[in-house]
Amino acid sequence: MFNVNNTFALDPDNPMTTGGYNRTFASTELADHTLQAIARPNNDTLYTIALIDVTEEPVVLKMPAFDSTYVSLMVTAYDHYVNIPMSTTKGDFSEPATMLFYSERTPGYDGALVEGVDMIVETTGDFVSAVFRVMPHAAEPERLERNLAAMRRVDVEPLSEFLGRGDQEPHVRSWGSPRGISRNLDLREDSARFPPHGSDFEVFEDRFIEVMQFVVNHTTFDPEDALDAGLLAVLEPLGIAPGNTYDPDTAPEIDGDALRAVAQRVAAEELAKFGDQAFLDENLTGLFQPKGQITLEAQTFQSVAGPVGQPADQALYPAILTEDGAPMNALHDYEIVMTAEELPPVNAFWSATLYENETGFFIPNDRFKYSVGENAGFKLDEDGGIRIVIAAEQPAGVPEENWLPINRQDMDLDIIMRLYAPDLEKYKSWTPPKANKL
Template sequence: MKITRRRFLNAAMASIITLTFITGCAVKNDAIVQAEKNENNAPGIAETKAIAEEGFIYGLPIVMNYAVMYAFSVDKNSSQYKAPFNVIDNLHRVFTYKDTAIISPNSDTPYSSLWLDLRTEPIVLSVPAVEKERYFSVMLCDGNTYNYGYIGSRATGNEPGDYLVVGPDWKGETPAGIKKVFRSGTQFSLVAYRTQLFNPDDMLNVEKVQAGYKVQPLSAYLHQPAPPAAPTINFPPIDKELVKKNFFQYLDFALQFAPGTPEEAEIRSKLARIGIGAGKKFNFEELDLEHMLEVGLGMKAGEAKIEAIIAAGGKDQHGWRVGGLAGGNAAYFSGNWLARAGLAKAGIYANDPAEAMYPLAKVDANGAPLDGSKHNYTLTFAAGQFPPVNAFWSVTLYDGKSQLLIKNPINRYLINSPMLPNMKLNKDGSLTMYIQKDSPGAAKASNWLPAPNDTFYLLLRLYWPKTEAPSILPPGEGTWQPPGIVKVK
């Protein structure tokens, strides 16, 4: 049967799961058509697809970050709302299955979170003295998802101090009393505090440390009048369906608060050729059918590349991918948009390798997918071969589909080194964890990590990994490797 071009296009569009059902023809507000009018070398259909693909890869971390910021500090009706900009929120508990704004969330350390608005003036962050035995970390992450600085046990020590965070355009002088200045690459920035919890009874001590985290504008720190307030922003509401329809419109919005760097010049120039960029308003639903198809196919191709780099990231060590999940600053990524997108999709806001390493296991030691509906598993650390860290380590289990923590009958989402005194070691001093959906019995319950009746994956976190042998560093090349996950039935 002969298939017309229009019928072919409609059929192809129906296969793009990230986009909604489309009808209609050309629209005069087509952003790509408007961009073509201003270009001497307007992109053809194939090039439009290629630009959309690269743009999706480039923009995914930026849009994901905006989604988290919107949920945490803009939408007061969000179940994930924490606090307004420049106000710290101290969470007096660890993350559970009810926390859904961030994928692969850390459930080791009670979080304190802070979203900075640096448009008006810099912000001073103050930390208290923290006892030497307790690990804490303050990670500074900009709207590009670059980690541009650290305060804490590893980076600055456990002594008290005042630190200045400035926006990309700030040109002032460092005030007296400030230990260090950190420059964000964007006007809005996340500050993520991690404070070690030794056990449930330790929560009051964590709260005392959290109470010492202080935030104030530079003018208040200097006892000077505050500068005029920044203009009010009409933040576009965000949800998963809106992102599917208008991904690039959200990217347009976020880019206006992120001054371009030399390494971004090429990709931003390409995006401008199809009507995407800071201050623009790319509306997918106003594209003509042919442009819809090419942009949609480009986004789909970009998504496939991101999934592929996640799957192939790092080195295979007994079924664990080691070295594939690592955060860093702009210089670390050096314009590698695919690596940045893969990290964001696998676990946004990951630490630098020096701060934490994240071996990821989606398969057992034989390469078979982890599936709690079919099998039980064990993970055994040999005596004297626990993860080598200066702080602590943990093994956390996540749902294979949602990438979130899983509701379970004992409210246990991980096993970590602070739990060792209450766990049972084998006669030879090794530690075996029982990873399965049903209880392994009273004798093994202390070592049970509940799994879902479905696929899952494990994330091994090594906080402040040791640099001397045995070590997991450098990433993927270290002398210590995680043991394989064994299927027992």
């Protein structure tokens, strides 16, 4: 999450960057294959992203009302724990609201009530992403426009400005951010505060100690939490502990090549679990939880497969496996068939998204088609069921909306379903469809 949050905040090459902390970005089109800042992104909701820094003072997030069947707000710091403080499943977003963020290190603030603030959230880190997922209702143009307008109105302000004090700096546009604000408008200066981010394996190999010291200095740890205590115990022999300062001249030397090799081995082992139905059955409903509510096994899997997502009451992510149990590969074509009775049990909507297995990225194609679903496009048959085909060429009789294109090459594939606002009771007896090789 160090790489993810900083890439979205600080990387000008990321098409969804905010261009700095304490700014926002509204992505008013579904993500495409140019988004490579995070593994297994979705292509079925729109995002508004706020990257928030509470090291100087609390920050207030201002939210409009939405006209959507499904909207959620997900808050995540560097520690990978997930909190959903607001969602339409909880009755939120029918009215405008404000939310104040702070951490135990935020100076001059102890969680006291603030006039005009509806909700106060103590985060587990100083640098957090606050991500809105919005069902856009792509098939309803007027409703879509109302939701796009609402996404653009999401805003952040330091508490002093929210209360009418301070410099009253104007709102600015930066790196495509529709209404971002920041006290520091120089992205280079903002980036200099952080160790360089990059790919996960690169960090393991080149600057593990530097990055981890920065992370623990900006993270809240609970000594009674087993995962927190275990992590600090592992890092202590390397001189990494909250409050320490990274010094390249005195930091212990580690074998970066060996550490990278271990990280790559663990990643391969975790990705292989996509084909382990027993593992998925046991762990799927336990992913993306707050601190104290997740196992080490689930935390490790989600950190590799896709570092951030929503808990089961908001979304479920069942993998579609093959009928014969073999990994799906782009050397072959596949079909997924569901009758009306076999469609996923959801209270909002569902989708099925295709990824390249190793990277977790979308497969580039000139149709910009990566998923099948209500917002990315699908066509049900006359009986209410659906046939989805993964193929190098569009098969005869298959609607374009139900075709997921691939490039004919030796490439392992994943298909992940997303079930938004799932019916958890019905889900217990529902079986994800299988992909049949054609």
